[in-house]
Amino acid sequence: MALSLGHLQWRYATKKFDSSKKISPSNLQTLLQSAQLAASSYGLQPYKILHIKNTELRERLRPASWNQAQIVEASDLLVFCAYNQFDTQTIDDHLALVSQVRHQDMANLEGYGNFMKTKLLGLSQDTLQNWMAKQAYIALGFLLTTAAQMGIDACPMEGFEASEYTKILNLKGQGLQPTVAVTLGYRSAEDGLAKAPKVRKPLSELVIPL
Amino acid sequence: MALSLGHLQWRYATKKFDSSKKISPSNLQTLLQSAQLAASSYGLQPYKILHIKNTELRERLRPASWNQAQIVEASDLLVFCAYNQFDTQTIDDHLALVSQVRHQDMANLEGYGNFMKTKLLGLSQDTLQNWMAKQAYIALGFLLTTAAQMGIDACPMEGFEASEYTKILNLKGQGLQPTVAVTLGYRSAEDGLAKAPKVRKPLSELVIPL
Numbered sequence A, B: 001m002a003l004s005l006g007h008l009q010w011r012y013a014t015k016k017f018d019s020s021k022k023i024s025p026s027n028l029q030t031l032l033q034s035a036q037l038a039a040s041s042y043g044l045q046p047y048k049i050l051h052i053k054n055t056e057l058r059e060r061l062r063p064a065s066w067n068q069a070q071i072v073e074a075s076d077l078l079v080f081c082a083y084n085q086f087d088t089q090t091i092d093d094h095l096a097l098v099s100q101v102r103h104q105d106m107a108n109l110e111g112y113g114n115f116m117k118t119k120l121l122g123l124s125q126d127t128l129q130n131w132m133a134k135q136a137y138i139a140l141g142f143l144l145t146t147a148a149q150m151g152i153d154a155c156p157m158e159g160f161e162a163s164e165y166t167k168i169l170n171l172k173g174q175g176l177q178p179t180v181a182v183t184l185g186y187r188s189a190e191d192g193l194a195k196a197p198k199v200r201k202p203l204s205e206l207v208i209p210l
Helices: A006-010 A025-036 A055-065 A088-102 A106-120 A125-149 A162-168 B006-010 B025-036 B055-065 B088-102 B106-120 B125-149 B162-168
Strands: A047-052 A076-083 A153-157 A176-185 A207-209 B047-052 B076-083 B153-157 B176-185 B207-209
Touching: A006 A125, A025 A047, A025 A125, A047 A055, A047 A125, A055 A162, A076 A125, A088 A106, A125 A153, A125 A176, A125 B125, A162 A176, B006 B125, B025 B047, B025 B125, B047 B055, B047 B125, B055 B162, B076 B125, B088 B106, B125 B153, B125 B176, B162 B176
Parallel strands: A047 B207, A207 B047
Antiparallel strands: A047 A076, A076 A176, A153 A176, B047 B076, B076 B176, B153 B176
């Protein structure tokens, strides 16, 4: 089956949104579902997605985001946050969900649980933190491709002060730390970057056949 | 525009591939293009994708991959590798590409280049390494969603010994380190997991509205 990648050619990191255009609740639901359906190591999904509609909060986040206008001009702002702790409980919670969804006895999941615990709980806090963040990046990838399929513009954003976000959004109290943000909406006709040729390494440079 | 996420419901981490079914060269090209078109911080794409067809090499990688059969049974194996160094040259190479694709004088890109250098080159080697890996994970997300759209199965894989991969694939000499792998192909009818209900946190738990 041939697939056109026109939607991926169409997308770009939108700097200027048309703030009069809002994403419908059902489209937003679809976007969040695409992140929910993302692949994640052992299915653990060790992150949360803050969906920030509150304009006052977004005004406060803007100076902590290199003053980028997308934070307030886009229709919606999502902040992917990794857990700031990963422990036995995180795995047991997941096993309980598997048990519930697949109607499996917890006893039958014990071996699988122990395998995960052996592989993960010995890792350093720093390694776990980066690993959880990487899982959030997969979800970001799912959401960005889905947005492009839907004709919804997005700007993934790493350019923010994590410590400021943590304070403003009270993340520590929720056991979270900010990983990556994405603003979503519809491009403004004034965004010149929309027409700029896409800069990508040629496949011959990006891919090494072995 | 309503979008069905049926393709994302359909996908799962395929454990058992039908090794008689191969991905066509044109479909494989599309998959690689989807990774090429992935978003990446400043557009830098600080990674390479090893496309491993060589069966002898894949046999050697299998024991370094927790002995998982997908490594040899899938149609294709990709290994995303982050650069193991990130420096002024990496940024200058990118600026040269921007200049070429967008017909801009290098002189006009100097301010942008200096901005990137200020933001990135002061980071620790460890932070840069994880940041480059995260960019590869976005590309993984693009590729996985595209594969699902095409009815191509995939198993993203973190379960391998990076040091063994580095040796077997001679990565150090190429300035690379393995980040995440993905096997691609078509599911075997024998893979019971294909029919198992998908385990995902409910949106009410995954998403925090603010």
